[in-house]
Amino acid sequence: MPLIRKRRAPVEEASEDEGTPVSEARTQQQSRLESPGSEADDYADGDQEGEVSSGSVEQLAKKLVRLALACEYARASIKRQDINTKVLGTRSKLFKPVFDEAQLQLKYVFGMEMTELPGREKVTIQQKRAAQKSESTSKSSNSWVLTSTLPAKYRDPAIITPPRVPTAATESAYIGLYTFITSIIYLAGGSLPEAKLDRYLKRTNADQSTPVDKTDKLLARMVREGYIVKVKERNDGEETVDYVVGPRGKVEVGEDGVAGLVRSVYGENAAEDLEKRIERSLGLGERRAAGPTAGASTQNGTKRGAGRQRRQPAEDGQQVEEDDSDEEEEE
Incomplete structure (x- = not known):
């Protein structure tokens, strides 16, 4: 009777390091090679000093660029919290090198950069009191939007066309409307009552x-996207509603955009004192006369807010927090 040899079942070799099968070890090794950010994990999470892999920073910067473009498409601000959550994860200590690298990629590839939004102005009495009592002196809003870095000669509608979603005509109309408002x-001094805004809109x-x-x-969309801010305040039992320029409106339009719109409306036959009237309406002359002491204002003439405020006990025992709750409810 012939002998029948049974084939031995293939036994997976164990890796020397972890005691796992070779196939699994190879899979883990391949995954480590395919994730360039893993080399920076130890440096980012610990306190030890070491060099951060340039490849990991570049890959994270690309993710930040994609996040910035997606936020701009939706006209949403780029928040630091979203960057830490969606881009950096456990490598939050790499924020500065990743942010700087993303700025370079945005500038040299897309002709844009992330510009920090100014903080919301303290308009109501409650907000001003909360700001005075607060111990926080942070001047950073930790929010950014994309702005163009192209030279002025290239900022032409024939070159930079309005977005085509939903349609170019609709986006052109929206840009014109939020610029006008x-x-x-x-021109009204930075604050406009709701009744006056209604009259201006009725004229147009x-x-x-x-x-x-x-x-x-x-108007609700403009408030939600930060072009304008709707401020409600109750005085002597009566509620007043005013509109002020929002953070995004200050960055995208600003005083330069307002002056350009006025010049376009008046055209070539404008009065000789048009520039003086523009400066007077925008309060530019007063700030120039104030000199360097008015340095708290930004390049477009708006003051930066004090950032997120800490809660402090009010005089009546209640807590006051500057969180723009009125505006958020409208949003």
């Missing part, structure tokens, strides 16, 4: 509807 708030036949949407929905 932001400009009249600037935009008090009920616009090419973009109904007027009330349009």
